[in-house]
Amino acid sequence: MKLKKMEISERVVQRLTEYLSILKEVRKQYNEINSIELAKIMNTTSAQVRKDLSTFGEFGVRGKGYDIDNLIEIITKILGIDKINNVIIVGHGKMGEMLSSNLDVLGEGFKIVGIFDKDKNKIGKTAANNLIVQDIQNVDEFIKNMKNNSDTRIEMAILAVVKEQAQIAAEGLVKSGISAILNMTTYKLELDKNIKVVDMDISAKLQELNFWRINNISEKI
Template structure:
C-alpha cells in the first residue's frame, strides 16, 4: 500500500500506533470493536476515530464495529511492521546497551543487525544480543556488505551517542545512506528535510507530564 506522504499528519501516525496497541488488547476479548469504544480508550471522539481510520480506506461496516483482526492487519501494513525492519544502534553506552539487551523493547517488526561505537574498549566485544560491537568507522562498509551480500537494505539507525557527538554521528550516518533516525539523545538534530528523525526523550516526556500534573484541577498545592 503506497500512501501519499503529505496526506498524513504526524499526529495521525502516532495515533495509529496507539490504535494498534489498543486493538491487540481488545482482540483478546472480542472480534469487533466500534468507534465509540475505541474513542473511549483513546480519550477522543468517535468522529475522530472514524476520521483517522477513513484516511486509509473504508473499514467499518455502518452500524457494526470494525473487524479487529482486519484493522490490526491494515495498520500493521501501514506502519510497515508486517515485515522485519533491520536497524543499527550507534553508540553502545548505557542506553544502547539497554536496547541491545532488551530487544523486546523494539517490539515486533524490528531487528537490530549491527551495533557501532567509537570506544576502542568496546569495539570487538560481544553485546548481550550476541552481536559484535563494531567500529563506527565501519558503518559504510557494513551497509554496503549487507546490501551486496544479502540484499538487505539498512536505512534506519537508533542514535544513542553522547549528546556532544549527536550531530556529527548523525551526519556521518546520513552520508552512508541512513534516512531514518530514532534520536535517543537530547540534541535537536539539524539534518536535510528528507531525513526523518523521531526524538525519544524521557526527560522531555516527564517535563510534559509534570506540567499536566501541576496544572491538573486535582492538584492540591
C-alpha cells in the first residue's frame, strides 16, 4: 500500500482506529454502510469520512457506499494489524500485570513476547499469560536474539514502569533496537525524534474529563 508520505495527520490516524472499531460493531448487523451513517456514529460530517478514507485510496462505490468487510480489511492493513506485531512489556507492576493477564486489551495484531522487570521478587515468576518475567538487564540480549527473523523481531514496547524509571528505561530500550513505545507512565519521554512514542495517561484523561464536567461546555469534535 502506497501512502503519500508526510501528508497524513495524526488526527486522521486516530479516526482510522475509531472507524475500525465502529465498522466491526456495525458489521454484526449490516454488510454495507455509507459516509452519512458512519459520520453519524462518529459524530462528524460525511465529508470528513470520505476525505479521511480517500487519503488511502478509493474504497467506496458511487451511488452505493462502502462494503464493510472490505473497509475493515483495508484499515486493518493500513494500521499494520493484519499481521502479528511483537510487543514486550517493560515493568510488571499493577499496570503490566493487567496487560499480561487481560487477553483482549491489546486487541488483534499484537502479541506479548516478553515481560521484563527489575524487581528480583518478580523476576522468574510466571505471569498470567504463561510468560516468565525476565530481568530487565537481559532485555538487550533478548531483543537482539530475536531480531534476525521477521516473525520474532521486536520493535514495540509498552512502558509500564514507575514514572521515575521511565526515561532511563526508555533510553535502554531504544539502544536495544525498540523504535516504538506505548508510554503508560505520566513521564514525558525525551527521545530521538525518529522513535515513535504514543502516550496513554489515565490520570491526564481523567483530568480532561473533569475539566469538561466542571465547566459544562461542549467539547469541540
